[in-house]
Amino acid sequence: MDVIVLGGGLMGTASAYFLSGRGVRVTLIERNRIGTGATVASFGNIRRTGRHLSQLPLAHRSLRLWGETENMLGRDVEFRATGHIRLIFDEGGLTDMRTYAKAARPWGLELQELGPREIHARFPRLGPEAIAASFSPQDGSGNPRLIAPAFAETARKLGAAIVEDARVEQIVRTDSGFLVATSKGRFAAECLLNTAGAWGARIAAQFGEEVPLDVRGPQMGVTEPLPHRILPVVGIWTRDKDHGAYLRQVERGNIVFGGAAERVQVDLEPGHATADPTHLSLQLRAVARLVPAIARVAVIRTWSGCEGYVRDMLPVMGRSATTPGLFHAFGFCGHGFQLGPGVGDAMAELMTTGRCETSLDDFRIDRFG
Secondary structure (H helix, E strand, O other), rough: EEEEEEEOHHHHHHHHHHHOOOOEEEEEEEEOOOOHHHHHHOOOEEOOOOOOOHHHHHHHHHHHHHHOOOOOOOOOOOEEEEOEEEEHHHHHHHHHHHHHHHHHHHHHOOOHHHHOOHHHHHHOOOOOOOOOEEEEOEEEOOOHHHHHHHHHHHHOOOEEEOOOOEEEEEEEEEEOEEEEEOOOOEEEEOOEEEOHHHHHHHHHOOOOOOOOOEEEEEEEEOOOOOOOOOEEEEEEEEEOOHHOOEEEEEEOOOEEEEEEOOOEEEEOOOOOOOOHHHHHHHHHHHHHHHHHHHHHHHHEEEEEOOOEEEOOOOOOOOOOOOOOOEEEEEEOOOOOOOOOOHHHHHHHHHHHOOOOOOOOHHHHEEEEH
16 A cells, blocks of 8 residues: 655654554645644644544544654654643633533543642742633644654664655546646655645645635744743633633743734745734733743743634544545644544554544545535
């Protein structure tokens, strides 16, 4: 069996790795450099809290694989199971957290509820005005700059061909599979896996499959280094989008943050997103609610990236509904980083065996009619 993977972000490189590990001949084609799209723009959050319930089986599968990345890939991609805490500042947020925690329990996610005293005892620098929090101790974070190149390099060692800076010019369905013409040559394979992220809907449309997908860029920033004292990833339960911030402190001391601000619009050609500096003051006010000390810290860099958001906020995963041999895994709506290894493993299983132990039914492309 041979497969062409279109897209060299986390989903594509993880798929290339797991497919290669199953003995498949893989050619991965990336329009830019490996991991430079939505993956590198990611916050690096490895969380299950707050996910749509039907995503939790895939998230559990992926979390197990995150724990094995150093052994699988032969390098440290900075996965740290430091826990994920979401602070609560009002009764509405508390109600939402308790409702979600109850609903998620049968799906295998156990959230701890913390009161103010426990928050301040265990995490003294966080949210002094918080009335409660949820805590998921097995979750954490990873480094978005390391993970896709690590999967790609290990896939290459297993025999995969990694083709970068190759713009796709034409995709043709042939009697024996697919022919992909690019700026770096023509490639043929029995199967085609569409992991093209924000560009994924364009590829699907070539095969008569319309996906309502919008392209947006997150607003991200990082501070100067500080003493390393914040261990968990920090978020919030809130109904107010102006307060929807999140942050984590890396071991070098910098605090990475995002949320609160509106995502910027992005043109797929050329597909480069830039942060809007006018949003920074709103973000910092929201982040300071979580960690007041950040109000006295210098921001050294801001950035954005190109992400695809499906209208129902669920990804597209699984077989094509129109074309045998075509598979999709795109549209992860800005929260695909945690799912990446699980997506690659699940797609490799589906493509090589015709089945998948993790249900992907809610992610079918034909759900849009």
